Amino acid sequence: MNALRAYDIHIAGLENKRHEYDFTSDNAFFAALEQDLIEKGSIQTHLVLDKSETMIRLDFHITGTVEQLCDRSLDEYDQPVDARQTMLLKFGDHNEELSDEIELIERNTATINVARYIFDFLSLSLPMKRLHPRFRNEDDEDDESTGKLVYRSDAEPEANQDDQPDTIDPRWAALRKLSDN
Template sequence: MEDKQYDYDMESGDAFFEELEQDLIERGQFKTHVVLKKSATMLQLHFHTEGSVELTCDRTLEPFEEPVISDEQIILKFGDRDEELTDEIEIINRNTNRINVAKYVFEFIALSLPVKKLHPSLRTEDDADDESEDDEVILVYSSEDNEENGDGDSEEKIDPRWEALKKLKGQ
């Protein structure tokens, strides 16, 4: 490959998820646009994925379609060995002539999924519950000593433990 930019378009369906050894996603349809920028020292891969996945609601156990949009990047630097440095940067062998991007596409789709899988009809109900909880104020700790000292005394009550520590400091 020459040092320049390459564009690839891919479509992923149910067969894509069946081929991977995973049990998170069984059904879904995605279109992925990959921009590969090759230079002498690295490959920059930009993935833009749009589609939907079939999830099962955590509350009702009913299946529903969840739209997913992912826009991620990964950098593959050329080196002497294969090693993952960070989530976005990996080292690949200089002699690598093929890169399987399926694992990256799947990882980005999986990371785009919500942690709490709720049917869209239940989300507005859940949001209303969250708002009512935020309106309530719960007093966890109160110090009435602060209110008693508000009568203008210039001397503050000092905890006897702090008084003992001050004596040690003075020696």
């Protein structure tokens, strides 16, 4: 947990204006969070904190690379990251998460830790399908082939069934008799 103390921002004494912070995160950051999604990486976060009487706006810009495991080959590769996200912290009487981007925090909160926000936004920026760069061109070709016609019948298209009312399937005729009653 000591590795995450570097992400503490003391908001109690901050003036109501714009403040900027820079954070560098490495393998120790990911290990301190006790999660399995990302184990290694090097990211830089530029945070713009805009404090007012009623709320704090946090604008994150996260760049760098994280090590991922390819879903296809199980090879490790570096996934580039470039994410921009915003978080709003509104002052209230209790702590509560209102939505993914808005949280209530108590008015007497002295310190906020932004490590969890950085990790969450970083995780959201990663692709669902983790592919080593050497496989990405192959998948692009597969996506183009999905628009091709896979099955085609050489039979002539049938005439419009409305023109031939005498060729009704007997099962439908029996059902039609029920609805006429």
